[in-house]
Amino acid sequence: MSRGTGVGSTSEARARLLSTATKIFYAEGIHSVGVDRIIAEAQVTRATLYRHFSGKEELVLAYLDQADRGIRAQTAAAEASSESAPDKVRAVSRSIAEGIRSPGFRGCAFLNAVAEYPDPAHPIHQAVLAHRQWFLDTVTELLARAGCEPADAAGRHLVMLRDGAMAAGCLFDPQLVCDTFLQGVEGLLQARTASAPAPSTTAFPPRA
Amino acid sequence: MSRGTGVGSTSEARARLLSTATKIFYAEGIHSVGVDRIIAEAQVTRATLYRHFSGKEELVLAYLDQADRGIRAQTAAAEASSESAPDKVRAVSRSIAEGIRSPGFRGCAFLNAVAEYPDPAHPIHQAVLAHRQWFLDTVTELLARAGCEPADAAGRHLVMLRDGAMAAGCLFDPQLVCDTFLQGVEGLLQARTASAPAPSTTAFPPRA
DNA sequence: CCTGAGGGAGAACGTTCGGTCTCTTTGAGA
DNA sequence: TCTCAAAGAGACCGAACGTTCTCCCTCAGG
Incomplete structure (x- = not known):
């Protein structure tokens, strides 16, 4: 709903996903962090992740x-x-x-x-x-x-x-x-x- | 005598367990290796692992x-x-x-x-x-x-x-x-x- | 002899994993 | 106005995770 104003052609959800993944992967490692954690912290649903990335890798x-x-x-x-x-x-x-x-x-x-x-x-x-x-x-x-x-x-x-x-x-x-x-x-x-x-x-x- | 998982234990199974864990953890990492893999390669049962170690950690x-x-x-x-x-x-x-x-x-x-x-x-x-x-x-x-x-x-x-x-x-x-x-x-x-x-x-x- | 610890075999626990699914809502462009 | 891709919401899947459990066998020490 109150997500953002003026959403451009670049996906905002994808950017949030990537910046969140960057922060968490760097701080805590890769194998020890599940996708649940990332989508929760990025405030993105599961489907959105797999719409932009083929998988965790x-x-x-x-x-x-x-x-x-x-x-x-x-x-x-x-x-x-x-x-x-x-x-x-x-x-x-x-x-x-x-x-x-x-x-x-x-x-x-x-x-x-x-x-x-x-x-x-x-x-x-x-x-x-x-x-x-x-x-x-x-x-x-x-x-x-x-x-x-x-x-x-x-x-x-x-x-x-x-x-x-x-x-x-x-x-x-x-x-x-x-x-x-x-x-x-x-x-x-x-x-x-x-x-x-x-x-x-x-x-x-x-x-x- | 030696209760728990003392270092001085002379168990054959324990030695196999430790040497296998050493080999696999070093070669492949820690989080990406499950205990199933280790007990299988050490030819040891699940119960034996937890008899000698309190857990994976x-x-x-x-x-x-x-x-x-x-x-x-x-x-x-x-x-x-x-x-x-x-x-x-x-x-x-x-x-x-x-x-x-x-x-x-x-x-x-x-x-x-x-x-x-x-x-x-x-x-x-x-x-x-x-x-x-x-x-x-x-x-x-x-x-x-x-x-x-x-x-x-x-x-x-x-x-x-x-x-x-x-x-x-x-x-x-x-x-x-x-x-x-x-x-x-x-x-x-x-x-x-x-x-x-x-x-x-x-x-x-x-x-x- | 009996006892009891160590080990084998494997079922089962609850949780989390990565990944797929359907359905609805939204919002911008044709 | 209509269309359609993006995103939300969340159920669901099979598998793997670490862990605990019961049952049975073996064998050395008392």
Whole structure:
């Protein structure tokens, strides 16, 4: 009844469904949440869910797709915020750290999802692999332009630090995790580049 | 004598149950595996499971406890295999890399479990936190004896690399992940130790 | 001998799961 | 005005979930 005013061509119920699924799947996991819970919280009937998605699996895929788009946009924005290639790497790393520090952080949505779908042939598993491949490629390209040699090894190193930071960010003190991560990135940039252009303030040798 | 589900029980059926649960939970996750599956594969009846464990949750806790004991033993063995403190760090890291390279590797049992139990108050979540705290303390102590300063930052850095390596080890080429991890550990040791030269020229070996 | 615990076999519990169904109401465009 | 897709409401399905139960067999210790 009093649902909404000016309903456009884009389905409002579908948007509510997806945003609710995103919130709950990320916060509580996938297998442990039933569709009853999602339709109740989205204030949508059962039939509406299956009108927009073929099943729970497609809803999960839509959730991951939305997370993927969000991360790509966030990364692009961070990349665009700096001029030099090394500073682009730093900006992307800082945006990752901001995510870890933000309230409600529950780790990497993709690492969490793949822990629940270990079968490599499963569509959800493959969606995670695709996202990770994009991130590795993006970051390797950035490091190459920053003069890191060899760029692929540097890219794997940066991804490894990110994975560790995302995994630990909701298990340890997020601030300490972010500090460790950003120090690691700085060390990586300085050690792998020949010229070693440091941003005057923070260096790898720690403060106190 | 031993009432309830004491750890010291010497029951043959219980051992079969636990080893089967370990295998299946690690390979396929926890929520997605029912007790029917476990009792069938362990060739044990339903009643026998509930004679030894109060429920599925206690079985999961026993699974994690067994994994914890295994990792502690493996770490102790690696530690004992070397003389100098820095070499002990290298030996522990190498044993981690061996695990990642070994067939059937499906990531860190604890990171996988905590992805399915995000609630910090849940006993399973807390078991993961306890294991991680032990590992951080162990590794920090080792790095302190290796002359790393400050040891706590170095410990967090090493744990972050390990977490990243364990997370990626079953998503990328394990060999590349191990190489990246061990290079990261070597760089950490050389950069954080006062005695080592550690100028940024030779901090990270460019290529193995 | 008897006893009693451990285990096998399996029925059954109530709940929740993901998914399908019918029927009605709504609201915007032709 | 009429039409039709979107959405609500909710009954319903078979299966799987974790759990409890009864009954019977076996075998070592008293």
